[in-house]
Amino acid sequence: MEAREPPHGRPAARRARGPLRTAAERGNDGRCEHRGRLPRQARPGRRRRASRHALHGRERDARSRGRAHPRLLQPLLAAQPRLRRALPLARGAARGVPGGNRRGGPEARGAQLRLGRNRLPQPLRDGARGAFGLAPVSRLVERVVRGPVAARSHRTEVAVGSPSIRRAAAALAAALALAAHAQGEFLTPPPALVLDGIPPIPAEIAAKTEAYTAFKPGRLLDWHPTKREVLVRIRKGDADQVHRVAEPGAAPEALTDQPEPVSDARYQPGAGSAIYFARGNGGDEAFRIHRLDPATKQSEPVSAEGRRAGMPRWNRRGDRFVYTTVPLDRANASRELKTIVHLAEAGAPEKARVLAELPGGGWYGFTFSPDDKRLAFIEAISAEESHLWLMDVATGKRRRLSPPTKGAPVHYADPQWAPDGRSLYVVSDRGSEYRRVAVIDAASGREKALATNLKFDVEDIAISAKAKRLAFVTNEAGAHVLRFLDLATRKETPRPALVQGVISDLRWRADGSEIAFTHASSRSPGDVFSYDLGAHRVT
Numbered sequence: 001m002e003a004r005e006p007p008h009g010r011p012a013a014r015r016a017r018g019p020l021r022t023a024a025e026r027g028n029d030g031r032c033e034h035r036g037r038l039p040r041q042a043r044p045g046r047r048r049r050a051s052r053h054a055l056h057g058r059e060r061d062a063r064s065r066g067r068a069h070p071r072l073l074q075p076l077l078a079a080q081p082r083l084r085r086a087l088p089l090a091r092g093a094a095r096g097v098p099g100g101n102r103r104g105g106p107e108a109r110g111a112q113l114r115l116g117r118n119r120l121p122q123p124l125r126d127g128a129r130g131a132f133g134l135a136p137v138s139r140l141v142e143r144v145v146r147g148p149v150a151a152r153s154h155r156t157e158v159a160v161g162s163p164s165i166r167r168a169a170a171a172l173a174a175a176l177a178l179a180a181h182a183q184g185e186f187l188t189p190p191p192a193l194v195l196d197g198i199p200p201i202p203a204e205i206a207a208k209t210e211a212y213t214a215f216k217p218g219r220l221l222d223w224h225p226t227k228r229e230v231l232v233r234i235r236k237g238d239a240d241q242v243h244r245v246a247e248p249g250a251a252p253e254a255l256t257d258q259p260e261p262v263s264d265a266r267y268q269p270g271a272g273s274a275i276y277f278a279r280g281n282g283g284d285e286a287f288r289i290h291r292l293d294p295a296t297k298q299s300e301p302v303s304a305e306g307r308r309a310g311m312p313r314w315n316r317r318g319d320r321f322v323y324t325t326v327p328l329d330r331a332n333a334s335r336e337l338k339t340i341v342h343l344a345e346a347g348a349p350e351k352a353r354v355l356a357e358l359p360g361g362g363w364y365g366f367t368f369s370p371d372d373k374r375l376a377f378i379e380a381i382s383a384e385e386s387h388l389w390l391m392d393v394a395t396g397k398r399r400r401l402s403p404p405t406k407g408a409p410v411h412y413a414d415p416q417w418a419p420d421g422r423s424l425y426v427v428s429d430r431g432s433e434y435r436r437v438a439v440i441d442a443a444s445g446r447e448k449a450l451a452t453n454l455k456f457d458v459e460d461i462a463i464s465a466k467a468k469r470l471a472f473v474t475n476e477a478g479a480h481v482l483r484f485l486d487l488a489t490r491k492e493t494p495r496p497a498l499v500q501g502v503i504s505d506l507r508w509r510a511d512g513s514e515i516a517f518t519h520a521s522s523r524s525p526g527d528v529f530s531y532d533l534g535a536h537r538v539t
Contacts, residue, residue: 217526218243218252220505220518221265225272225318228509230516231255231265232528242277244294245528248539255297263287264311268346269318269510276302276312276321286328291349302349303342312344315368319346322355322366322375339363343393356396365414368393369421370465374442376401376415376424385409388426388440401445411435419465419487427458437461437472437485450490451483460504466512467533469493473503482517482531496531496538499523 186200221231221242229246236243236254239261243252256262258279265277275294278287289309292299303309307325314321325340337360344352362380369376375391388402401424402412413427413435421442428438430447435457437450456474463470470485480503484493501521508515509530516530530539 215525217520217524218518218528219526220507220516220528222267223507223509223516225267225269225510227272230507230528230530231267231275233262233265242275242292248530255292255294256299257297265292266312266314269314269316274346278309278311289323289349302344307340310364313366313368315372316370317372320344320372321346321349322368323352324363324366326361337361341366341391341396355393356391356398358398367415367417369417370419371421374421376417378412378415382409384411386412388412388415388424390442401440401442402447403445405430414461416461416463416470418463419468425461425463425470427461435459437470439490450485451492454483456481460506462506462508462515463487464508464512464515466510467508467515469512469533471506471508471515473506484533494536496536498529498538 185203187203187206189195216235219233219240221233223230227246229244232243232245232252233240234243234252235241236257239259240263241254241256241258242262242265243254245252255275256277260279260281260283263278263280265275268274268276272294275292277290277292277299279290280287286306286308287310288301288305289303289312290299291302303323303325307327310324312321312323320343322341322343325342326337339358339361341355341358341363342352343355358379363377364380365376365378367376368374373393375393377389377391379387379389381387387400389398390401391398402410410428410430416425417423418425418439423442424440426438426440427435428440428447428449429435430438430449432449432452434455436452436454437458438447439450440447451472454474456476459473459475459480461470461472468487470487472483472485474481474483479500481495482498482503483495485491486493498519499521501519501523503517503519505518506515507517513534514530514532516528518526519529520526531537532539
């Protein structure tokens with residue numbers, strides 16, 4: 001037969017070789033190699049060709065001049081010991097990934113794996129659901145395999161031997177192996193939380209980050225009457241509980257362990273044989289007073305159920321206390337709001353008698369005089385207006401101590417008796433745009449402002465008869481400053497240098513040697529500190 005000339009003048013040898021080399025020409029290495037232009041019938045479509053070329057281009061760039069491409073998840077597996085142990089399992093599973101839909105023939109140029117419409121091999125789909133319980137795992141792996149370019153087409157074809165498939169198979173196998181290896185070591189979301197597309201969080205990682213996310217600020221509650229130890233409120237579990245700190249730096253000891261949070265607590269003056277605290281029920285804020293034995297940690301209710309009670313305020317000897325209650329809506333048939341003042345004996349608090357009935361609400365801050373014969377307290381009208389009252393403990397009669405105002409309302413807060421019982425120290429803004437420390441004569445009601453040179457609001461005060469000092473906190477450009485006044489000279493005394501922050505809960509020790517307070521700053525969400533006036537030392 002006469003040989004024909006090759007079309008367009010092409011050499012016959014090149015036409016005989018064709019677009020695909022024979023097994024002998026490619027060295028019998030078992031791989032299919034493409035050389036030259038593909039025949040029209042063997043060319044992929046425009047979209048497939050663009051996806052294939054883009055994917056191969058990404059793989060070429062990732063090879064980094066011929067060096068091995070870093071395996072997917074390799075840094076994570078190397079950093080975590082438990083994940084590193086599962087790496088051999090992942091590699092073994094990656095080698096056993098089935099090839100999917102294979103095509104034969106020279107037009108296909110080798111075995112190919114069709115990925116589309118979340119079609120993973122059935123064992124891997126079942127394993128992903130069983131290990132994670134999350135349907136989007138298959139879509140996540142497909143997104144890793146196909147990449148942002150190839151994912152535009154849901155019928156992209158990628159060669160089985162390509163690095164993308166090997167990395168994807170290794171990633172999926174690693175995920176399944178880790179799930180099987182660390183079953184039960186992931187955080188369990190609450191039933192009310194629905195996870196969509198969020199991978200499980202290992203418990204080990206959550207434990208490492210807890211120090212940066214689980215903040216447990218402490219709040220000062222009270223000093224022990226005879227010991228250098230304090231009561232603090234710290235979160236335990238899901239609720240704030242009363243803790244005892246025996247000495248500076250000691251670990252807090254929980255004294256209450258209830259599902260409901262404790263709002264406040266105080267030692268009984270004297271020997272500190274009992275602790276009185278307030279607690280609600282189910283978040284209703286209908287607080288009841290409870291008596292706690294710190295030795296046995298057993299508590300019992302003191303105030304009646306169905307009424308919201310305020311914290312007890314003790315007299316100097318520690319044998320009597322007063323507290324207030326207001327009826328709840330469900331227990332108030334008359335729909336008339338009244339505040340009941342109760343006077344109770346320490347030995348029989350359940351036998352408290354009604355000292356007075358005050359109209360409305362907003363009565364607070366009850367404070368015994370040094371001779372235990374009178375009570376000073378505040379009637380809050382609004383945020384800008386309040387009145388100062390006195391009550392006779394024997395008869396329950398009251399009289400208003402603060403004079404009527406002409407013009408702007410006056411704010412009063414934090415009444416504190418002077419050691420001689422003849423006057424009261426309060427926070428007042430009478431005649432000023434700032435709230436200042438003021439002293440009021442208990443007989444005439446005459447008022448005098450102190451530390452008038454300070455152009456800042458006073459937010460808290462506390463007095464100590466033993467120390468003969470009055471401590472107060474000023475708000476200076478958003479930061480609190482702790483200051484002291486000498487009760488004899490009514491002049492400022494040296495104060496401690498503290499980190500800028502918020503100061504609250506001023507509490508004097510019974511002997512007047514130091515004062516404790518809660519301090520929150522950029523360094524801590526809340527800690528308890530004390531200042532020794534004699535040594536000028538902050539602990």
